[in-house]
Amino acid sequence: QSVLTQPPSVSGAPGQRVSISCTGSSSNIGANFDVHWYQQVPGTAPKLLIYGNNNRPSGVPDRFSGSKSGTSASLAITGLQAEDEADYYCQSYDSSLSGFYVFGTGTKVTV
């Protein structure tokens, strides 16, 4: 059972901006552990999109940005493109007894 909660789906027209929330607790995001984001096109492996809350790996367009505040984090996609249609997962570390590496519930982005 995921300890990081995301909305099941978000949608937007091409060119629009969408945002995905990731809500955690005081044992993960609120404990100042970094949040990372992954993009998964159906049938393929996840791909690192944002690391350390707001950093983009080489090759990731600057249309993708991340932020973190308190016990939550967000991923924003501006200038939405058809190729952005995918599943998105947040991930962090959890310091509780049943913790370690935790993923969000996942959000399907539809363009």
Next chain:
Amino acid sequence: EVQVVESGGGLVQPGGSLRLSCAASGFTVSSNYMSWVRQAPGKGLEWVSVIYSVGTTYYGDSVKGRFTISRDNSKNTVYLQMNSLRPEDTAVYYCARGAGGSGWYSYDMWGQGTMVTVSS
């Protein structure tokens, strides 16, 4: 080329065993922490296990006591030994590289995954 390639998946009966392999190239598995992450059909990602560069291992509650992660430095390969398999273990199993020796970094490299099906 820097990559990881999983193998060893297949169909197994409930209660059976399977060993997955994750062969790395372009980097040394003992320098990074390596994890297994699984995804049941139509479901989200679930962290399964990690082995740190110093050899320390941890497991998710759903597999603790049944799965064992290990590595062979000479083969630059990480393994996941899965025993007492249950139908709910059915999933694609991904090998992922942590961007550090231990700690809470991102997973910056993923394999293509290997499918495990537990069914009679």
